[in-house]
Amino acid sequence: MAGILDTVDQRTQLVGENRLELLMFRLGGRQLFAINVFKVQEVLQLPKLTLMPHRHPHVCGVVNLRGKTLPVIDLSQAIGMRPLVPGPDSTIIVTEYNRSVQAFLVSGVDRIVNMNWEAILPPPASAGRHHYLTAISKVEEQLVEIIDVEKVLAEIVPYSAKVSREKLDDPILERARGREVLLVDDSSVALSQLRETLSQLGIKMHVASDGLKALNLLKGWADTGEDITDKLLMIFTDAEMPEMDGYRLTTEVRNDPRLRDLYVVLHTSLSGSFNESMVKKVGCDNFLSKFQPDKLVDVVRQRLLRDEEPA
Template sequence: MAGMLDAVDQRTKLVGENRLELLMFRLGGMQTFAINVFKVQEVVQLPRLNLMPHRHPSVSGVTHFRNRTIPVIDLSQSIGMRPIDRTQPCNLIVTEYNNTVQGFMVGDVDRIINMNWNEILPPPEGAGRQHFLTAITRINERLVEIIDVEKVLAVISPYDTSVSADVIDEQLLSQANDLEVLVVDDSSVGLAQCQSTLDFMGIKVHTATDGKKGLEKLKAWADNGEIVPQKLLMLITDAEMPEMDGYRLTREIREDPRLKDLHIVLHTSLSGSFNKAMVQKVGCDDFLSKFQPDRLAEVIQERIRDVMGRE
């Protein structure tokens, strides 16, 4: 099992090529689920858990991992299915999201598979656990459901989307009228957080749920004669999205003469150190970890000052 993730650091070459790798696993039944390998630190057999008072029902306890104590979440229970049967062999997937480390308890871990993002599709409309899916795909005629881990974590520990009063420059915002931003994210949680912060700042928000839709929206504006880099203060894009990821979206924008000067901020829950390197590789202007409303407000205001200083 440990050897399964030995080469994760070498897989960064996939990014920018609209490719990803999925870690596939089961939650006790026959259905296969997956998450992106880039968010996985390690996969181990489920260790001994210690109970934690006042914990969320989906949190099975805590365990010690690499000299730190991490919460262990029953991934099956957290998406509305029956709890994992711990009398059967279980595994722990240790992940990092938004600069926090947590473990997800699962059943059998299958394998890692390399795919193209255009093979990853939005989930169908529906009830139940579809609420916790960010995408689906098919592998050897088998349906694989990709879990929206941001949504899982937001239910267990809701994100604070408020902006601190001392962060906002009221005078600056009062001088910057009719500002517009396009936010591209397949996660409803990610979109809602950005929307809340930007609404608070009085900025008009356009949204798209994947890179392909975002690019289509940008090109449609350009086709209608709008100067997109002037229309939009910036584009804020997630990295991982079905059909077209944020890295490929950035590359497509930079290759279109009508769009190439658009200010692009990569906004993602993936590892910060990894993404700072990818910002330079694919041509983004800035990088921002998700669910930091104060930092998002600061990035917006820094951009406004830059634009106003050139006018």
């Protein structure tokens, strides 16, 4: 399993093709769970676990990995299932997203599968652990539940959506008041952060939970004769979403003459170095890592200033 993530260059070719790779694992039972491979740094046997006083109930302890101290989160307990018992044979998945690195304790890793986003569907609207799912799919007739790890992390390390007073006092941002934006994300946590931050600018928000819904909304507006570039100040889109990802959404926007001039910002938890190169490939105007309210406002300011540039 150590070499399972060695072909990242090959995986980048999936971008823009509406495809993804999932790392599948189990949490003590037969049910398969998954996470996008792009969030995964490595999979390994649990190193020596150090217990910490006053730690969050879902954090088993910390491990030292190549000189860095990482929290180990019991993913089973974090999503409302029975806690796992860490031991020398336990497995951890080391992940990087939202500008942080953490390890998830799992009972075992299955394999990596290459899938089309069209086969990834929204989760059922029900209680229990489904509250922590961002999507579901089927692999060889077996249900796979894709965990909303952004939500898991946000409950352990709460985020702030508050914009600094210095940013809000910028007179240029007054031009944003009353303008409309489209938010595209399947994570309720990410949408809440966007709403809380942008509401401080007086911006009106439309929401779509995946790229396909967003594209249909945009085309529907255009079909009624609306000038979409006048209607919308910008679009914030996640990268990973069921049915159509943010890369494909951007490609489809650029291919439609009625939409192609829209300002598109990739707003994602995935690593910056990867996404900055992918932004150019698919034609996004800007890239922003999630949960940075001041930088989110900076991106809005950049968009407003573009209106002043000579045609």
